[in-house]
Amino acid sequence: MLSMAWKIRRGVETVMALFLLAMVALTFADVIGRRLIGKPIYGSNDITEHLMALVVFAGLPLVTAAAAHLTIDLLDKLVGQSWMAWWRVLVSATVVVVLGVIAWLFVKHGLNAARISEVSQALRVPRGPLYFFMAFSCALSALAALAIAFTGPMVDPNDTHEEDAL
Incomplete structure (x- = not known):
């Protein structure tokens, strides 16, 4: 199952590179x-x-699943403590809700665009x-955000980064 997810990811990355x-x-x-x-x-x-929109929104679920969004690490020492787990859960829930709302808005906009x-x-x-593709991408990103809230980011088992070892 995990290897299939990585094959899909590599395929999406290849299509994005071609775009x-x-x-x-x-x-x-x-x-x-x-x-x-x-x-x-x-x-x-x-x-x-159109190509730019396809690249950005095809990459959104990949970035979300890898927990690679831009973050500010100013308060990481504080937020990383065990008593701040509630904050991490709240932030994860907020991200899921925001991505879900964005997906819903894109569906509404897609229906309107089709109507007119x-x-x-x-x-x-x-x-x-x-x-509709943008809506699907945001919905998939919301699911990825929900999944990583419980399991952690999706990391490539074959990928070795030197900066991770530091």
Whole structure:
């Protein structure tokens, strides 16, 4: 089961890397076309906007499952003490609720976008599926946050970081 989760994670990471590569190549070609030939790539902003959303929201569950969100460690010594367990539970519950609310809002927005046939400006790409993907990603992140509240972050057994040994 765990190895399957890691295969899925590696697959998602590979797709994200390909999306980033596509964004870089598209932006490079667009700038070259705009500066040298005077003809930008039509719809490049739409494509870049959609690819960026896919990368960010595909990565959200991965970052959440690894407990790799940005944190401030100013009060770690205080919060890490055993009598502050209630605080860690409260923070975990808050993260789960906030991600759940964001997922719900994206579902509402996706339904509205489908109802009014919302599309991107240049290429007329429907926005509804993108909003539903964002909702799914936030819901999956909420589940990951709930899971790591009880089990701890998902760590790759094959991954050895030198900074962890310090």
